[in-house]
Amino acid sequence: MKVFIIGVGLIGGSFALDLKSVIKQVEVYGIDDNEEHLQKALDLGLIDHKAVFEDLAKADLVYLAIPVDASLEVLPRILDLVNDNCVVTDAGSTKEHLCEKVSDHPKRRNYLSGHPISGTEFSGPTAAIHGLFKNKTNIICEVEKTAFKLQERALEVFQAIGMKIRYMDPKSHDRHIAYVSHLSHISSFMLGKTVLEKEKNERDIFDLAGSGFASTVRLAKSSPAMWTPIFNLNKKNVMETLDEYISNLKHFRKLMEEDNFEEVFREMERTNHIREVLNGINQNEEIKIIENGK
Amino acid sequence: MKVFIIGVGLIGGSFALDLKSVIKQVEVYGIDDNEEHLQKALDLGLIDHKAVFEDLAKADLVYLAIPVDASLEVLPRILDLVNDNCVVTDAGSTKEHLCEKVSDHPKRRNYLSGHPISGTEFSGPTAAIHGLFKNKTNIICEVEKTAFKLQERALEVFQAIGMKIRYMDPKSHDRHIAYVSHLSHISSFMLGKTVLEKEKNERDIFDLAGSGFASTVRLAKSSPAMWTPIFNLNKKNVMETLDEYISNLKHFRKLMEEDNFEEVFREMERTNHIREVLNGINQNEEIKIIENGK
The missing domain is CATH 3.40.50.720 (NAD(P)-binding Rossmann-like Domain)
Structure with missing residues (x-):
C-alpha cells in the first residue's frame, strides 16, 4: 500500500x-x-x-x-x-x-x-x-x-x-469540539497570558508554580499556526463557548464579591461531577486495552 | 521525635x-x-x-x-x-x-x-x-x-x-499564589461547568474529549471544602486575578469578532513563552534530583 x-x-x-x-x-x-x-x-x-x-x-x-x-x-x-x-x-x-x-x-x-x-x-x-x-x-x-x-x-x-x-455530522462536530477542545485552548492561553503579564519577574512563577498550574496552562504551548485557522473557521461556535465561559467566570466573581461563599462551594461541588466524566474516559481506555489483550 | x-x-x-x-x-x-x-x-x-x-x-x-x-x-x-x-x-x-x-x-x-x-x-x-x-x-x-x-x-x-x-512575606505570597494556583482552579472549575452545562448528553463529552480537555479541567475535581475558604481568605487578590483573566478573555473574543486573526496569532505566539517557564520548572526538578545523587 x-x-x-x-x-x-x-x-x-x-x-x-x-x-x-x-x-x-x-x-x-x-x-x-x-x-x-x-x-x-x-x-x-x-x-x-x-x-x-x-x-x-x-x-x-x-x-x-x-x-x-x-x-x-x-x-x-x-x-x-x-x-x-x-x-x-x-x-x-x-x-x-x-x-x-x-x-x-x-x-x-x-x-x-x-x-x-x-x-x-x-x-x-x-x-x-x-x-x-x-x-x-x-x-x-x-x-x-x-x-x-x-x-x-x-x-x-x-x-x-x-x-x-x-x-x-460536520455541524455537530464543530459545535461539540468547540466546547471540549477549542475552548480549553483559549482558557489555557489566556491563563498563561494573565500570569506572564503579572509576574514580570519570572523567578516568582518558577518557584511558586506547581503541577496544577502546569496542567491548566499546558495547552498554551500549542502552535499558533495550527490554532489560529481553527478559531477562524469555527468562529461562531468558539465565540459562543467563550461567552458562556466568561459569563460563568463573572458569576463566580460576583458570588465572591457578595461574600456568598456557600454558593461558591455549591458551584464547585456541582462541577466535581466532571470526575465521573473523566473517569469514564479513562475507563473506556482501560476497556479498550483489555479488548486488545494487553 | x-x-x-x-x-x-x-x-x-x-x-x-x-x-x-x-x-x-x-x-x-x-x-x-x-x-x-x-x-x-x-x-x-x-x-x-x-x-x-x-x-x-x-x-x-x-x-x-x-x-x-x-x-x-x-x-x-x-x-x-x-x-x-x-x-x-x-x-x-x-x-x-x-x-x-x-x-x-x-x-x-x-x-x-x-x-x-x-x-x-x-x-x-x-x-x-x-x-x-x-x-x-x-x-x-x-x-x-x-x-x-x-x-x-x-x-x-x-x-x-x-x-x-x-x-x-505573607502578603507577597498571597498575591503571587493567587496567580499561579488559585486562578488556575477557578479557570478549571468554570471550564468544567461550561462544558457540563452545554453537553447534557454526556456521551458526547465522553467521546470527543481528549487529553487536552482532561488536563485543563483536572483541577475541577478538587475539594470544595478546601478551596472555598482559600478563595474567601484570599478574596481581594483572587478577584484581581479574575478581573485580569476575564479582561484577557474578552480581548481575545473581541479580536475574533473583528476577524483580527493576525493579532489572535500574535497573542498565542507571545504566550508560547510559557514553554520556557514550564521547562524551567522541570529543569529545576532534574537538577534537584542530580543533587540528591539519584
Missing part, C-alpha cells in the same frame, strides 16, 4: 510511524511545503520517500494533516490528482467548511472526513511519536458520502493503529 | 508517610475531627496512634493540614497547648490572615508558617501518597519570627523529605 502523508508534522509523522509498525508492505511518501521538515521526516524514518503533488496519482491512501485553512485549498487539489481507487482522509479540527468545500467535487466519494482526538502541545516532525492514536477517537463525518470500499480501507487502517471510530 | 499531624488527609497523610520513611525513630500521632478518616489513617499505617488536642504537650513537631479557615481557629489553640520546645508548622494555601492571627500569641516563636506547593486533585487519607513533597517548593513566611532552633528542626525535616525552601 502506497500512503502519502501531506504535512509531516506531529500528526502526519505519528500516523506514518504507526502505519509502518502495524501494516506490512506499506510504503510512505511525504509531501510538505517546508523542505527542512520533509528532510527531517526522511532522516527520522517517518517517511520512505520525499514526493510532490504530481506523484499522488499512484497513492492508495492520502493522509492530509496540515492547518485547516491550508486544507481548504489543498483538499480539492488532491482529489483532482488521485486515482479513482484512492481514499483521501484528513485530521482537521474543524469539519463543516472542509466538507462544504468538496461537496460538489467529482471525486467526493474518494474523501473520508476525519478528526482524530489526539495530539500533544508540540509540533513538527521531531514531535512525532509511536502510539499517538492508540485508544483515541477518530470522529468521521458524512461517512455515507464516501465510497464503501474506500471507507473500509481507511477504517481498517484506523483500527489497526488502535483508534475507535465515532460518526457525526 | 513525636510528630502530631492535625488533619490526616492528602497533605497530612502524605507528610506522615514520608516522615516515616526518611526519619528514624519517628512516632506519628494523628488528630482529626473526622473519626472515620482518623481510623482509616491508622489502618493505612499513616499514623501510629490516634490522639486528641490534650496530647499535644508531648509533641516535638506539629503539622497542621486542614482547610485554612479552620486553621485560623485551631492554630492559636495548638500554640496554647504545645511545650516551649515544639515547632508548629502548617500547609495552608493563604498566609496573611494566619500570620496576623497569631502575631501577638505568646508562643509565636514556636510557629513556622509554610505552604508546600504540592498536592493532587484528590483528598482524604486514602489519597495520601509517598513522595508527594519530593522536589517541591515549601514557601516559608516570616521565618525571622520563629525561634532559630525550631526553624532548624522543621527545615531539616522538610529537606529530608526532598523539599526546597523559599522565603517570602
Whole structure:
C-alpha cells in the first residue's frame, strides 16, 4: 500500500510511524511545503520517500494533516490528482467548511472526513511519536458520502493503529469540539497570558508554580499556526463557548464579591461531577486495552 | 521525635508517610475531627496512634493540614497547648490572615508558617501518597519570627523529605499564589461547568474529549471544602486575578469578532513563552534530583 502523508508534522509523522509498525508492505511518501521538515521526516524514518503533488496519482491512501485553512485549498487539489481507487482522509479540527468545500467535487466519494482526538502541545516532525492514536477517537463525518470500499480501507487502517471510530455530522462536530477542545485552548492561553503579564519577574512563577498550574496552562504551548485557522473557521461556535465561559467566570466573581461563599462551594461541588466524566474516559481506555489483550 | 499531624488527609497523610520513611525513630500521632478518616489513617499505617488536642504537650513537631479557615481557629489553640520546645508548622494555601492571627500569641516563636506547593486533585487519607513533597517548593513566611532552633528542626525535616525552601512575606505570597494556583482552579472549575452545562448528553463529552480537555479541567475535581475558604481568605487578590483573566478573555473574543486573526496569532505566539517557564520548572526538578545523587 502506497500512503502519502501531506504535512509531516506531529500528526502526519505519528500516523506514518504507526502505519509502518502495524501494516506490512506499506510504503510512505511525504509531501510538505517546508523542505527542512520533509528532510527531517526522511532522516527520522517517518517517511520512505520525499514526493510532490504530481506523484499522488499512484497513492492508495492520502493522509492530509496540515492547518485547516491550508486544507481548504489543498483538499480539492488532491482529489483532482488521485486515482479513482484512492481514499483521501484528513485530521482537521474543524469539519463543516472542509466538507462544504468538496461537496460538489467529482471525486467526493474518494474523501473520508476525519478528526482524530489526539495530539500533544508540540509540533513538527521531531514531535512525532509511536502510539499517538492508540485508544483515541477518530470522529468521521458524512461517512455515507464516501465510497464503501474506500471507507473500509481507511477504517481498517484506523483500527489497526488502535483508534475507535465515532460518526457525526460536520455541524455537530464543530459545535461539540468547540466546547471540549477549542475552548480549553483559549482558557489555557489566556491563563498563561494573565500570569506572564503579572509576574514580570519570572523567578516568582518558577518557584511558586506547581503541577496544577502546569496542567491548566499546558495547552498554551500549542502552535499558533495550527490554532489560529481553527478559531477562524469555527468562529461562531468558539465565540459562543467563550461567552458562556466568561459569563460563568463573572458569576463566580460576583458570588465572591457578595461574600456568598456557600454558593461558591455549591458551584464547585456541582462541577466535581466532571470526575465521573473523566473517569469514564479513562475507563473506556482501560476497556479498550483489555479488548486488545494487553 | 513525636510528630502530631492535625488533619490526616492528602497533605497530612502524605507528610506522615514520608516522615516515616526518611526519619528514624519517628512516632506519628494523628488528630482529626473526622473519626472515620482518623481510623482509616491508622489502618493505612499513616499514623501510629490516634490522639486528641490534650496530647499535644508531648509533641516535638506539629503539622497542621486542614482547610485554612479552620486553621485560623485551631492554630492559636495548638500554640496554647504545645511545650516551649515544639515547632508548629502548617500547609495552608493563604498566609496573611494566619500570620496576623497569631502575631501577638505568646508562643509565636514556636510557629513556622509554610505552604508546600504540592498536592493532587484528590483528598482524604486514602489519597495520601509517598513522595508527594519530593522536589517541591515549601514557601516559608516570616521565618525571622520563629525561634532559630525550631526553624532548624522543621527545615531539616522538610529537606529530608526532598523539599526546597523559599522565603517570602505573607502578603507577597498571597498575591503571587493567587496567580499561579488559585486562578488556575477557578479557570478549571468554570471550564468544567461550561462544558457540563452545554453537553447534557454526556456521551458526547465522553467521546470527543481528549487529553487536552482532561488536563485543563483536572483541577475541577478538587475539594470544595478546601478551596472555598482559600478563595474567601484570599478574596481581594483572587478577584484581581479574575478581573485580569476575564479582561484577557474578552480581548481575545473581541479580536475574533473583528476577524483580527493576525493579532489572535500574535497573542498565542507571545504566550508560547510559557514553554520556557514550564521547562524551567522541570529543569529545576532534574537538577534537584542530580543533587540528591539519584
